[in-house]
Amino acid sequence: MPVDVPAIYAQSWRAMVRLAVLLVDDVATAEDVVRDAFVALHRHQHRLRDPDAAVGYLRMSVLNLSRSVLRRRVVARRHLRAAEPERAEGADYHALLSGEHRQALGAVRQLPRRQREVLILRYWSGPSEKEIAQTLGISPGAVKSTASRGLAAVKRTLGGLA
Template identity: 55%
Template sequence: MTQGGEAAQHARDEGDDGDDAPATLPELYAAHRLGLVRLALLLVDDLETAQDVVQDAFAGLHARSRRLLPDPDRALAYLRVSVVNASRSALRRRRTARGYVPPHEPPGDSPEARAVLAEEHREVLDAVRALAPRQREVLVLRYWSGLDEAGIAETLGISRGAVKSTASRALDAVEKALEAKR
């Protein structure tokens, strides 16, 4: 063995690869965490987000540690790329959140408006209850169950024409009953 080969063998035996690069994840974390947080902080301008980005990068490295940790340069390069990409994603999420405009919510009804609406609903239900059974069935299947004319005809065993005429007469009767109450 040559003298250079003996020195390299001794360095491997001692666990020293000659460039003092961290060999384990905790060593890599201790050596580079602050620098990576500074990098992320410059990109996202928020310490908490920067710390989260770096933590996620180290978690990703841990998941790939078999491939990347034997080569500390690759591991550090992976961390830098992860921090930059995660910072970009954080900025995109932030920009999307700031640009979001919630849909317009109409103001809540006043108690008086709800009482009037409830009274109108009761009047309509009373008018529907006063209909002939076939008329009531057609309206309930149409407006409560959402069936079309063919579905109502099939359900009740009548023709589509009978459904149309029955629905028309039923709606006229409900309208007249409501007008009579006013």
């Protein structure tokens, strides 16, 4: 059975952009990442043995493309010795995010990459622990322990009890 890419696009575009924004911290770049992930899904859909795995493939693609974006940023900063341009948020950005939400996102962005990815996938993107484990190439137990360590670090950063 072929993969219905237009249906997956209609159903998953927003969630994938939200995931990518949390990973790359930039809406325009996140949309580019998701677009590229959908192009890859369309190009490689014949390779999927199980059409139901398409969303997982897409999520993994968004994660990997986001990692690539972040690596390119680091390389550009190192070699060009120029800071990334100021992030220009939309006029309604701060109105949409509560102060607590901004603080929580700031604390999550300070975490090591693996902890940040697990928490973003688990609490903002919604896949199961098994799906997160498959996406990141780790065991479900590692998802649980990484999430626990990440949450403890976020609580410490926010001044809560760990």
